[in-house]
Amino acid sequence: MTAYLIAIGSIGLIYALLALGLNLQWGQTGLINFGHVAFFAIGAYTSGLLALAGWPLPVTILVAMIVAGLAAWPLGRLTLTLKSDYLAVTAIGFSEVVRSVLENEAWLSGGPSGLPGIPTLFSGLSGLDRSLATFAVLLAVTVAVFLVLQTLTRSPFGRALRSIRDDEMAATALGKNVVSFKTRSLTLGAAIAGLAGAFYAHYLTFISPEQFTPEVTFNVWIAVIIGGSGSNPGVLLGTLILIIFLEGTRFLGDLGLALDGSQLGALRFMIIGAALVLCMIYRPSGILPPASRR
């Protein structure tokens, strides 16, 4: 039971990092990044491959963040001068291309069979001790990212992002370089997703392209939207709700519902889809909206 809870907690923290990154992009800046999973994947593969090549993990994790952030930069330059909708579909395309490259370029990524044997954090420890230590590090990192983002939110940079989100033309009129701010927000959020990916790779020790489908992106989206777009504590609450939902529905099969495994999975995503729609209509600011809109 303890092992199970630590496992859920670790995955939950990885999702929390993803959600915090997306919240900077969507919640603070209003960027529709529908390709979040791409940066998660880039972070996971970067850190995993470098660690397999013998690099020390703190370095690989840092490099994973940088590479994921850099990958977002051209996407931002490309789409952020255009209609805001363009980013949405272009990012979906980007994430699907990343996945197909991971599937096809087996010399680099191991192809569909994935990347086994990725070094773990704390390879000196074993069993429960190791998972507990990894969980502690993840918790510390998540708290650190949370605090940095909270500070950023209150800084002039955060205010500029929100002014762009709320009224882009007014922000431009006030002399803000809107595209530059948006690109920085996208890049920073992607770097946080890359960080989440690196921990994911070292936690699972095995990654493959099928772990990085668009479904991951939309799990993160629902966490951000349910919790409260723009509010970092809200997003953490949203992640908690998501994890309880994902884990809880796992046991629905035990309730004697006449559903097979794939139907259960489908039902789960039907609920997530419906929840996205209902949230947008009835509660677009989520359960814990930001304290003030300014």
Add this chain to the structure above:
Amino acid sequence: MQLFIQTVWDGISTGAIIALVAVGLSLVFRISRFINVAHVDFATVAAYVTLLVAGSTAVAFPVAALVGIGAVMALGLLAYLLVYRRLAGERSISLIIASIGVAFFLRYLVTFIWGSNQLAFDLPVLRSIRVAGIRMAPFDIAIIATTLVVFAGLALVLRFGAFGRSLRAVADNPELARVSGVAVDRVVKQMWLIGSAFAAVGGIALAAKTVITPYLGWHLLVPAFAAMILGGIGSVGGTLLGALVIGVVGELAAMYWLPTYRLAATFGVLVLVLMIRPQGLLGKREVAR
């Protein structure tokens, strides 16, 4: 050379299908001002409904296809009335997020009912004809012909018909259209019916050409979007041209590079267009309002 021409022909037939989906996406974008991501999942639903009707009744396939198209037109209108109309005053970013919710809901509803295995229509295999050494499946010829006819009809209706005039009025300025006596709500509803019908025809055509999976439409999202942008939003002829380019580039990449890089090639075209000419080949530059 033979192989190249064959591949281009295959690309044109794929492009014709992309064009059908893309023009619906473009029409809805013009009138409701957001990219309805669920549009491509309407295509998936049409394929499954057609399969259901064709498989469980004795009706001929074209009749089943008509039922599929009708069902999806109703679905499109329903999505508009239940979801998108409620968000009409919101910014497009709220609408696009709701549309991805609708997309997810539909895709997994289909998965829930039919599972995720590949299915196919039970259609007779017709012998391909050879023209100058190129294999042309009768089905491909039919879909290209259908697309050309439908596009010609649409272009005429939009340019000369009373409906086209109302549509352009609503697309340009809904408030002005309303005070000028255009029944805006009715035009918007009609637009959703027509747009969804295009998605349905495209979905059924793709299903007949390949196989049916819950991801049938999803794989059309990037090509259809790329075709819409490449052609220029609001230009029917441009969308057709853009879709043919996308189709041909995709098939060439599949033939000479890797079949699974069809999407990557499509995405590459999209990136180039966004870099060089975001208003598209035949589109006009839009002014922010």
